[in-house]
Structure formats: C-alpha cells, structure tokens
Amino acid sequence: MIDVLVIGGGNAALCAALMAREAGASVLVLEAAPKEWRGGNSQHTRNLRCMHDAPQDVLVDAYPEEEYWQDLLKVTGGLTDEKLARIAIKASSNCRDWMRGHGVRFQPPLSGALHVARTNAFFMGGGKALVNAYYRSAEALGVQIRYNAPVDSIELDGERFVAARIGSERIEARTCVLAAGGFESNREWLRDAWGQVNGQWIADNFLIRGTRFNMGTLLKFMIDAGADTIGDPSQSHCVAIDARAPLYDGGICTRVDCVSLGVVLNRDGDRFYDEGEDFWPKRYAIWGRLVAQQPGQIAYSVIDSKAVGRFMPPVFPGTRAHALPELARAMKIDEARFMNTIESYNAACRVGTFNHAVLDDCHTENLTPPKTHWAQPLDKPPYYAYALRPGITFTYLGLKTDPRAAVYFDGTPSENLFVAGEMMAGNVLGKGYTAGVGMAIGTAFGRIAGTQAALAARNVKGKHDHAIA
Template sequence: DLQHVTGGNTSEQLARLIIRGSVEITLWMKRYGVRFQPSLEGTLQLGRTNAFFLGGGKALMNAYYSAALKLGIGVLYNAEVEELHICDGKFKSGKMLLNGQPAEFRAKTLVVASGGFEANLEWLEKVWGEAARNFIIRGTPYNKGKILKLLLDHGAEPVGDPKQCHAVAIDGRAPKFDGGIVTRLDCVPLGIVVNRYAERFYDEGEDLWPKRYAIWGRLVAQQPDQIAYSIFDSKVIGRFMPSVFPPIAASSITELAAAFGLPPEKLESSVREFNQAVRPGRFDHQILDDCRTEGLNPPKSHWAQTIDRRPFYGFPLRPGITFTYLGVKVNERAEVQGLGRNTNIFAAGEIMAGNVLGRGYLAGFGMTIGSVFGRIAGREAARAAGC
C-alpha cells in the first residue's frame, strides 16, 4: 500500500523499519497510559489496519506528559527556539525566548520533533502561490518550520518536496487554525464533488477511503478559488463520520445550488448526467463494490448511487493542511544527515516524515512514523549522551 500511494517515492529501508516497529508500538504506548478503543466504522474502513486511542490526540498527549513528569522529565512551556549553535555537525547550545525573555539551553544531544512549516502562511505562499491564502491549517498555529529552517541553514540534508503535504478536504466553515479532526469530511465517496462551476473533476470512488482521503485536499487546492462542494442525498446520511458543522439541506438541487452560490442549471445538469451514468450494482460502502458509472468522465468507480432522494445535502470543501513533507534526511538511527558522521542531532515525527512519505498518504501512518521514530531517536540520543 505504501509503495502504491507514494509511487515508490519512499525509503524502503526506513519504511520497513517503521512497519516492524509498529507491531509493538501499541504495547509500549499502553505502558505509558495510552488507552485504546474499538475501531471506528463507516467510510474509513480502518478496522484491519488502524488502532484508535480513546479520547483522541489530546488524551494521547496528556498521557505522555503525565508519564514524563512521573519520570522526572522537565517541560518548558512558552519556549520558542530562536537559534541553534552547531559546530562541526554537533549541537552545542541554543537560544530561546522563555515566557518572552531571552534564555540559553545546552544539552549533550538534541532531538528535534518540531513538525513542518504547515502554519507558516508566508512559506506556504512561496511554494503554492496565492492559492495558499485559501488553505486552512488543521492543527496548531505554531508549526512554522523555524527549527527545520535552522537545520537546513546549518547544512542538514533536505528530503521531501516542499509542495507535497498531507492535505484533506475539510469543511469550508472551519476556523483558519486548530479545527482538528471534527472538521474533516468523509462524505466524498458517497456522492459527487463539484467545483465552483458545478463541474465534477475527479473519481470520488477511486479506491478505499483510507488510501484516498489525503489526496482530496490537493485536488480541492487545484480548483478555482480552492473551493469545492460535496453533493449527496438522504440515502447516505449516517454512513460517514459527521463534521462538527451540519450539512446544508435543500428540497431540490436548484435550491442547494442557490445555497452555495453555484450555477443552478449546471449543477442540475451535472447531477442528471451522473444519475444517467450510474449502473446497477450491490452497494456496500465498506468494500470496493460494483456500483459504478459508465460513459462518464471522470468516472466514479465504486459506490455510485443516483442522487435522487430528498432532501439533498452538501458541504463546502476547502484544502486542510495537516503537515508538510519537506524535512531533514535521517538514517535508521534517526541521526540527521548532512551534518557529519558523529552528529548528536536526531529527528522524529513530521520533521523527518518526508523520508518515507515522498507523496501520498495512508491513514494513521504519520502517527506511526512519529511513534516509532520517537522511540528510536530517544534511545539513540540517550546512547550518544552516555546514558
């Protein structure tokens, strides 16, 4: 699956290391207070591949911080790194703003796990152009890529395409930052998606949703004004995880078009053409079923049902950026490459995910990379420090 979604743009050595490490990672997480829940159902189809922690990401982080405090690990809040002093590839010291005041820190080793540049709107615009102004940042506003840039400026070897990222289709009504998973929309495979001209532009049923949900942010980003609309009817309500915002409901396609400011005749035409192309089959949104279209461009390969049962519904879609793929190259010991053979700088998480995710995504794989390489980086950093 990873080879398929990345098009082979991945480090097979590191990918296999992560996959092997994922086998035992949940047991390690449980030892430090992380609790898991049964698999979610619906369009995600993740029961075979993914484990879900109870309470989401906030509960996960609370468990980790609680475990760290019990081990005597200190945590500095409101601490923003400004400079890194690296000499002959080795970290010596750094400068930060601690509660707004200048401060210095030193360590025998350094682990960077500071994410990409997804919250740096200026950097995004340099890469994507004006389209980036319409992007929504799903997480924290603080991942601006400052440490990533510092490392690259010091000669760390870059990896990953700056324009590649994990981007999903999210509710266009979401806030600019920190909307989280409750704004993600998983209704795409169950209807049609049109742009501002009410035209379909991609196969909504190309593959199982865990292998395709992370391409839809990019697809929407490529549309005029970076906006699209998911259109479906009452037959599929309840078959996908809902957004925190309710769908727009209408008694007719014309009324739905008016609610979104779409050309009514064109949306009616797009829905009519789609309905006429739907071929009979046995609908099952949990598998690659045989409900498809015929003679339609773009086609819908699976889960194609006529949109004809009132009321009709729709969601506005925007590109939601989760994390960027540009990072620093690492080896199997999580050592940052390009700084010298004896570097004491290690990396984990999104800042090195581009080693494995050259493009594309698999559901949950970012968490897996961070968890497995977080352990590796911590272990190797402790070893390098003589602990």
C-alpha cells in the same frame, strides 16, 4: 549539563524523551506552546496504523507487513524510502504495550463505514488523552519540561550539536532530538511553496487543520545551516475540510467524510476526480490537494438522502434543499451547469450491489472522470452540500535521515543530533497519506531518536571522563 535535549512537544518528541529517560539519560523537553496547547498536531490525532499478522487485542483479522507497505506505496506513488518505511511499519506491530506502560489506552475495535477496524488502533480519548498520558509519565520519570519555549536557532560545531537558543538564552546538552514539527502554520512559507494563480496566493485560501505553533522556525534554521533535506515544500497531509472550519486547530471534527458517497463539484459546477477510487481512509488526504488545485480553492461535496447515516456526521450541518436546482442556487453555482453535471453522472451510473464496506461494483460508464465504486444516482431528496477548503495538517519538507534517526550534513550523519516526527516524515511520505501512518512514523522514529540520543550522550560522557582521567 543535560544529556538529551528534546525540541518539540508532540508524540515524536515525547516518545524520544521517554525512551531517553528510560535509558538513564537526563532529559529536558522544550515545547514552544503554552501548557494548554501542548502536544502539537498529536493532540488532534485519533489512531495508529498497526501491522499485525493475526488478531491482536484491539485489532481484528490481520494486516501483514507487505499489505501495509503496498498501501503506503500506493498513496505515495513510490515517493518513499523503503528501508525507513519498513522500520516504521515493523515498529507499529510491537509498540502498543510500551504505549500502555506510559498510560495510553486503546478503545475496542471500530466497525462500519470507516473500514479501519483491521488496520488502525484508536486511542481512548483521542490524541489529547495520549499526549496528556505521555506528559504525566514523563513528569513522573523526572523529565524536565518547559512550555512557552520556542527554540529559534541551534549552535553547531560542524555536524555536531552544541546548544539551543531561545532568543538570548543558551541551553547546552550532550545530544539533541529535533521534533518541532513542520511549517504548516507559516502562511508566508505556504505562499512561497504554492505560488499564485491569477495574481492570488493559492495558500491564502488554506485553513490550518493542525496546531498554530508549527511555524517551521527550526526547520528553516536547519536548512539554512546546511542540513540535508528531503521532500517537496508543497506536499503535505492536506485534507478537504469544511470551509467553515476555524483558521487553526480544527482537527478531526472539521473533516467531511461523505465524498465517496456522492459527487464533488468545483465552483464552476464540474466534477474533477474519481470520488470512489478507493476506501476513504486511504484517499481522504488527497482531496485537500485536489481542492487546492480548483478555482478559488473551493469545492462542494453533494449527496442525497441515501448517503445519510453511512458516514461520520460532520460537526457543521450541510446546506439542505428539497430539489437539486435549489441546492445549486444556495451554493451559488451556475444552475444549468450544475444540473448538467448531476444529470450526466446519474445517467452514467451502473448500480450493482451497493456496499460501502467493500470496493463494490457500483460504477459509472462513459463518464470523465469516472466514479469507480459506490456510484449511485443522486435522486432521493432532500439533498445536501458541504463546502470544502484545503486543510493543512502537516508539511512534508523535512530533514534527511537514516535508520538511526541522525541528521545529515553533506551526506555525513551527525553523532549527536537526531530528528523525529514531522521534521523527517517526508522520508517516508513523499506525497499522499493513509490514516494513522503519521503516528506510526512519529512513534517509531521518536523512540529510535530517543534511544540513539541517550546512547550518544553516554559516549560523550565516556570520552569526557576518559579525558579527565
């Protein structure tokens, strides 16, 4: 019998599998996707948000625990479990050497418009390279891996794990780690979570920025089986992405990063939120939800030529025009309404010393909503517009857990069933997001879950051997 069964194939699952194997357990990983699509949403990631008290290898300056915590507190609006959040934060300070030991490489620190040279360590080759490195290491260590293996149910004895099922196939193990992701690919579940407006399902206009394989099958099974849950099903890592992005797996390249450098209008030609509220890596993930709340779930990021070169260029070119009325017509927004919004914004701009690398003093006055930083008139042609749709990366509804990563049933922790990654991220992320924190949560709790599962498997073996004796 296998000691540790890991259900899932992304970062958290692989961290769990590697830690369990290092602890001496036999490990089987069940990945729902075929080999070429393995890795879940982790294949689309780029970086890990890391706490550090002084400069460290690829990280400049310092990013202490308390600042990290305050950043998380701000984006979640307090909807976070501080104890679990601080576990992830502290773990992010010392996991990179372990990651390197399994083949992960980091690139030199970035500088410029992303503002993340201090806070985030970037993977050389991105998330796909990280996932491939972990799989190579797991295979070398003797971890068994099965692809095209979507678990649809598990067998429980009270709160104890007994076996997993793939259709009629039954797979027993002494312990189990659930790391099979959220339900972002399940359109019906998204519809239920978001509801309708004027007879139309809001979620029908969503694009799935992440993997197509996260249907939430195992999550729903666990909820129906009585596992304790946490989180709002409508909350997610939801980014405003290019409206022309593919339905699934668009990943990082579909993001549009010029929001803070211009204005964002809905289809009625109105602004609806402060584009300069905070640095983009701390705020980019609120814009998907904001766009989802607009008519038709669409918006338009509008910039002028002053912004070109100040942000990561999108994969798709924007709509270009030499005059603002021409741009309005190209986007099919009422020209008079569009021009009134832009002219009101331009008149309200109080330009000080523009600096996109700091929270500068360029702001608007007597304008609702305001633009707090980086406010400059849109007055230098040509002008550009990018149509935006909500892009769901991963959902936050998950299983309640504790510092041991145990699954709970009616307040009682399971002795041999653990959870990591997106299936428990809602404990830390009640809402909002800040760049790289998902990988920090998945890495921390994946490693904890793997360690605890290996320990629990030894205990089960010990009891069995004692009973035989």
